[in-house]
Amino acid sequence: MLDVLTAFVQELREAGVPVSMVETIDATEALRHVDLSDRAGFKAALGATLVKNERHYRAFETAFEVFFALHRDLSDRAADTTDQAVKDPRTGQSRQQRGQGRGEGQGGGSGMDLDELRAALMDALRQQDADRMADLASMAVDQLAGIEPGRPVGGTYYLYRTMRQLDLDAIRDGLLEDLEEVDDLRQRLAQEEVQDRLDSLRAELEAEIRRRLVADRGREAVARTLRRPLVEDLDLMHATRADMDAIEDVIRPLTRKLATRLAQRRKRRRDGRLDYRKTMRHSLAAGGVPIEPVFKSPKVAKPELFLLCDISGSMATFARFTLQFVYAMNSHFSKLRSFAFIDSLDEVTDYFGVGTDFPSALQRVSTEAEVVHMDGHSDYGRSLELFWSRYGDALTPRSTVIIAGDARNNYRTPHADVLDAMQAVSRGVYWLNPEPRSYWDTGDSVMGAYARHCDAVREVRNLRQLEEFVEEIALPRPRVRA
Amino acid sequence: MSFSSPGEVSSALRDVRYLADDRISQVVFLAERLGKPVLVEGPAGVGKTELAKALAAIHGRRLIRLQCYEGLDESKAIYEWNYKKQLLRIQAEEDADWSDLEGDIFSSDFLLTRPLLEAITSPEPVVLLVDEVDRVEIETEALLLEVLSDFQVSIPELGTMTAESMPLVLLTSNNTRELSEALKRRCLFLHIGYPTIEREREIILARVDGLDAVLAEQVARVVASIRALDLKKPPSVSETIDWARTLLALGVEEVDSGVLGETLHVLLKYQADIEKAEKDLVSS
Numbered sequence: 001m002l003d004v005l006t007a008f009v010q011e012l013r014e015a016g017v018p019v020s021m022v023e024t025i026d027a028t029e030a031l032r033h034v035d036l037s038d039r040a041g042f043k044a045a046l047g048a049t050l051v052k053n054e055r056h057y058r059a060f061e062t063a064f065e066v067f068f069a070l071h072r073d074l075s076d077r078a079a080d081t082t083d084q085a086v087k088d089p090r091t092g093q094s095r096q097q098r099g100q101g102r103g104e105g106q107g108g109g110s111g112m113d114l115d116e117l118r119a120a121l122m123d124a125l126r127q128q129d130a131d132r133m134a135d136l137a138s139m140a141v142d143q144l145a146g147i148e149p150g151r152p153v154g155g156t157y158y159l160y161r162t163m164r165q166l167d168l169d170a171i172r173d174g175l176l177e178d179l180e181e182v183d184d185l186r187q188r189l190a191q192e193e194v195q196d197r198l199d200s201l202r203a204e205l206e207a208e209i210r211r212r213l214v215a216d217r218g219r220e221a222v223a224r225t226l227r228r229p230l231v232e233d234l235d236l237m238h239a240t241r242a243d244m245d246a247i248e249d250v251i252r253p254l255t256r257k258l259a260t261r262l263a264q265r266r267k268r269r270r271d272g273r274l275d276y277r278k279t280m281r282h283s284l285a286a287g288g289v290p291i292e293p294v295f296k297s298p299k300v301a302k303p304e305l306f307l308l309c310d311i312s313g314s315m316a317t318f319a320r321f322t323l324q325f326v327y328a329m330n331s332h333f334s335k336l337r338s339f340a341f342i343d344s345l346d347e348v349t350d351y352f353g354v355g356t357d358f359p360s361a362l363q364r365v366s367t368e369a370e371v372v373h374m375d376g377h378s379d380y381g382r383s384l385e386l387f388w389s390r391y392g393d394a395l396t397p398r399s400t401v402i403i404a405g406d407a408r409n410n411y412r413t414p415h416a417d418v419l420d421a422m423q424a425v426s427r428g429v430y431w432l433n434p435e436p437r438s439y440w441d442t443g444d445s446v447m448g449a450y451a452r453h454c455d456a457v458r459e460v461r462n463l464r465q466l467e468e469f470v471e472e473i474a475l476p477r478p479r480v481r482a
Numbered sequence: 483m484s485f486s487s488p489g490e491v492s493s494a495l496r497d498v499r500y501l502a503d504d505r506i507s508q509v510v511f512l513a514e515r516l517g518k519p520v521l522v523e524g525p526a527g528v529g530k531t532e533l534a535k536a537l538a539a540i541h542g543r544r545l546i547r548l549q550c551y552e553g554l555d556e557s558k559a560i561y562e563w564n565y566k567k568q569l570l571r572i573q574a575e576e577d578a579d580w581s582d583l584e585g586d587i588f589s590s591d592f593l594l595t596r597p598l599l600e601a602i603t604s605p606e607p608v609v610l611l612v613d614e615v616d617r618v619e620i621e622t623e624a625l626l627l628e629v630l631s632d633f634q635v636s637i638p639e640l641g642t643m644t645a646e647s648m649p650l651v652l653l654t655s656n657n658t659r660e661l662s663e664a665l666k667r668r669c670l671f672l673h674i675g676y677p678t679i680e681r682e683r684e685i686i687l688a689r690v691d692g693l694d695a696v697l698a699e700q701v702a703r704v705v706a707s708i709r710a711l712d713l714k715k716p717p718s719v720s721e722t723i724d725w726a727r728t729l730l731a732l733g734v735e736e737v738d739s740g741v742l743g744e745t746l747h748v749l750l751k752y753q754a755d756i757e758k759a760e761k762d763l764v765s766s
Contacts, residue, residue, distance in 0.1 A: 026516070026670075030515075033515040033516070044508035045512055047505070048508070048520075048671050049670060052521070052669075185737070189700075196679075357754075359712075
């Protein structure tokens with residue numbers, strides 16, 4: 001057991017979850033009090049002692065499923081008292097017993113053809129029979145996934161193949177038919193319920209495939225293939241659909257935390273003036289002797305922000321997250337104006353007005369903003385010049401200009417001197433580049449040419465780096481300009 | 483009373499009308515076995531504070547609560563010398579010998595105990611709730627460490643006070659900032675998220691007397707559906723309970739678009755959220 005646990009902790013660390021020595025000892029200690037056949041309890045015990053950040057829980061779960069998947073078959077537990085029972089299929093052993101008891105044609109044996117399998121699945125989903133669903137999922141994987149031993153894959157392809165052949169859309173329609181409702185709300189709830197059941201089927205299939213993979217290649221190998229970066233390390237530029245959802249989910253909590261941190265740091269700066277009223281009040285506890293003087297906290301000058309985002313094809317995802325992050329921090333800037341550009345530039349501040357929701361604002365940016373002049377390939381030089389000529393007057397020594405893009409100028413004139421002009425009238429010009437530093441100045445990237453005229457150029461490939469940057473901008477150190 | 487399995491924990495909690503899921507009961511069980519504090523994290527209104535109250539109730543222990551806020555310091559969290567009383571003591575006997583006096587005014591008679599010290603010095607075991615620990619500054623967090631890891635408090639003039647009985651410690655956090663590693667390391671971690679539909683239904687049934695099971699199911703489903711929208715503030719469990727009570731008071735038997743539209747303001751507290759939910763759920 002201890003070996004497995006050590007290997008498991010090792011895997012967590014590899015996946016980026018910080019697990020300290022003490023926490024490993026705690027986990028070992030905790031396991032002494034845990035009924036090892038209780039899988040949910042076992043998982044909870046490990047989770048509580050090893051993972052101290054909810055954002056890391058996804059990585060923990062993946063590793064857990066891989067490392068302790070086989071244990072599922074060893075334990076045979078009576079019906080769970082909680083809702084877990086629905087999602088958590090009962091054990092292999094009880095499944096077989098049930099299979100024998102069930103007998104004729106329902107799902108116990110092999111040799112069902114695809115249509116029968118679909119019908120049986122539909123039936124199981126309708127009755128929410130978790131045991132049978134687990135059986136059928138196992139059969140479906142047997143028949144449809146076509147798992148090739150030894151291939152170093154994570155199983156997404158097998159899952160896809162199985163699901164496609166099962167034809168989930170048809171199953172969904174079938175299930176929806178039973179739940180015909182007149183009321184809109186109820187109709188919607190019914191749809192969600194069907195979706196929930198299908199999701200549980202999908203999870204079941206996924207678990208089944210994973211079990212096979214582990215049996216085939218061993219858990220360390222599978223864990224390595226399944227390992228995903230933590231959300232804050234996901235590449236913003238090449239995020240997949242699922243990654244984007246995950247990033248979206250953490251942006252709000254992340255910005256809220258950052259906001260709290262900034263507020264606290266601002267508070268701690270004091271301007272040295274005595275707050276007489278508070279000092280008097282505090283001195284009462286010491287019989288009128290002002291033992292502890294209280295100082296006033298300073299008034300904070302919040303910076304103004306001009307955010308310029310390249311929204312051409314390859315940069316769209318990055319621009320989206322940058323905008324979303326910065327707008328979530330809106331209250332920390334005295335003014336926030338945003339501009340989108342490809343080979344022409346347009347102001348998009350109004351789309352993000354108070355009370356509008358972010359996705360629709362973004363939609364408007366990509367459809368309504370006039371950002372294409374010629375061919376829709378990024379032209380940084382022209383865009384920057386446009387910005388300077390149209391909005392340059394608005395820049396003051398309190399404004400910070402941020403340009404987000406990869407500086408791939410499609411071999412056009414960079415006009416880097418415009419940045420000099422901007423720098424002269426503003427507090428600073430910063431450039432965020434989502435490409436790895438080693439790609440800069442390769443091909444048509446002219447990062448180097450611009451970098452000379454910026455206060456700083458940052459590699460911002462993930463949320464962590466973005467957060468660091470925004471924190472720095474939102475709370476600038478008092479700076480003396482030459 | 484000590485539990486022999488997580489199952490017992492959840493049934494005891496159920497008796498005081500707190501519905502725990504597997505993760506909650508397992509962590510509580512371990513906390514008691516290992517004598518470790520639990521750090522409970524999660525969105526507002528999912529029953530973090532309620533859990534501490536329920537635990538105090540099942541053990542018949544006193545609940546000592548330290549509400550954290552920005553600027554909380556030692557004198558509010560652990561102990562403070564009673565200056566006024568000390569001054570009076572000194573003035574009452576002006577020609578007294580200083581060394582006698584010093585020993586006298588720095589004795590426990592002149593000590594004002596605050597929640598942490600109180601929890602430690604209490605002769606009977608207590609439940610200590612450190613609420614919203616993420617609100618204190620990171621420096622103040624350090625104050626908690628000694629209490630949490632060794633269950634003791636050092637007072638320079640008096641020496642170290644060690645716990646006479648093991649308190650059960652819960653810390654809650656709304657996750658507005660990252661807590662220090664040192665603090666996290668000393669705690670078991672428990673994230674309480676929004677409950678599953680099944681659990682929420684149970685919670686509503688347990689908390690709202692006279693509610694029909696079918697209606698409870700519908701309530702739980704609608705709320706889960708609303709939470710799936712992208713809202714400023716998704717409805718918390720307590721708001722779900724309020725809504726169920728409202729429906730009961732209105733004599734509603736089944737939830738449909740009309741009823742939801744009229745009572746959305748019980749669940750959602752921002753106009754923008756209400757409008758969004760109306761658009762998505764009520765008139766689709």
